[in-house]
Amino acid sequence: MKVELSGVSVRIGSTPIVADCDLTVKDGERVGLVGPNGSGxxxxxxxxxxxxxxxxGRVALSGDDVTTLGQREVARRAALVAQDSTPDFDFTVEEIVAMGRGPWLRTFESATGRGDAPITAALERVRLADHRRRRLSTLSGGERQRALVARALAQESPLLLLDEPTNHLDVYAALELLELVRDLGRATLCVLHDLNLAATYCDRIYVLHRGRIVADGPPAEVLNPELVETVFGVACTHLTHPATGGLLLAFSPRQTAPVTALGEGTKR
Structure with a gap:
């Protein structure tokens, strides 16, 4: 699976959102998409x-323009874990994961109750096989997010799209989820706010700023102090992680206010 965006611009109504964006994700590659809130x-x-x-512009999946593909065919090629995508109804974990089989089922055919192998395999992969009969509302935040990833796995699509998958997760759950995604070996495009997570788990990173891609490449090259200050408005220092040896970013305010006493502008 290869994803190619060529000169893509997006508008919502008459409002421009992104402009002239080029982006690729190769088979088995983990690509991060980062940028400030509202960057597109x-x-x-x-x-x-x-x-x-x-x-x-043009969006292509394995060379085919997505606008020429039906929604079912797009879903067979790309599985999504969206932000805040927990269903409104309190399904069981198995029922949630079974929704991922939709693109492959005939009309009115059900994936549950038939011992569907992709469902079981997905539950086992995210370590939720013992929770398959539990209601989604009874799970922790990390477990719910893993259930949604399992739904995407059951879809058996070669491309995984993740939109802020670590949103609202604690540190352990966030790391556990991204370790799982890394071990899948699928082509992955992941929107992340946490630059250290992007640097750790992505092979390449694209940076969006004001609706345009302003940099792409390996994390250590892209997330340089100059770019981080320009795009995110914070000072950035490159460090070496003491345990992994990988890139670690340390942030501080771009401009530090002078130290004053009682707001009078004098030094303490």
Missing amino acids: KTSLLRTIYRALDPFA
Whole structure:
């Protein structure tokens, strides 16, 4: 599976959201998409699974323009874990995961109750096989997110799209989830806010700023102090992680206010 975005621009109504974006994800590659709030990350992701059609440019999955593909065929090629995508109804874990089989089922055919192998395999992969009969509402936040990843795995699509998958998760659950995604070996495009998580778990990173891609490449090259200060408005220092030897980013305010006493502007 290869994803290619060429000159993609997106508008919502008459409002430009992203402009002239080029992006690729190769088979088995983990690619991060980072940028400040409102930079267009989710909108760009949505063009890949046809929730939005590009105003200009082309989105291709394995060489095929997505606008020529039906929604079922797009879902067979790309599985999504969206932000805040917990269903409104309190299904069991197994029922949630079974929803991922939808693109492969005939009309009115049900995936549950038939011992469907992809469902069982997905539950085992995320270590929720023992929870398959539990209601989603009874799970922890990390377990619920793993159930949604299992739904995407059951979809058996070669491309995985993740939109802020660590949102609302504690540190352990976030690391556990991204370790799982890394071990899958699938082509993955992941929207992340945490730059240290992006640097640790992504092979390449694209940076969106004001609706345009301003950098792409390996994390250590892309997340350089100059770019981080320009795009995110914070000072950044490159460190070496003492345990992994990988890149570790340390942040501080770009401009430190002078130290004053009682707001009078004098030094303490």
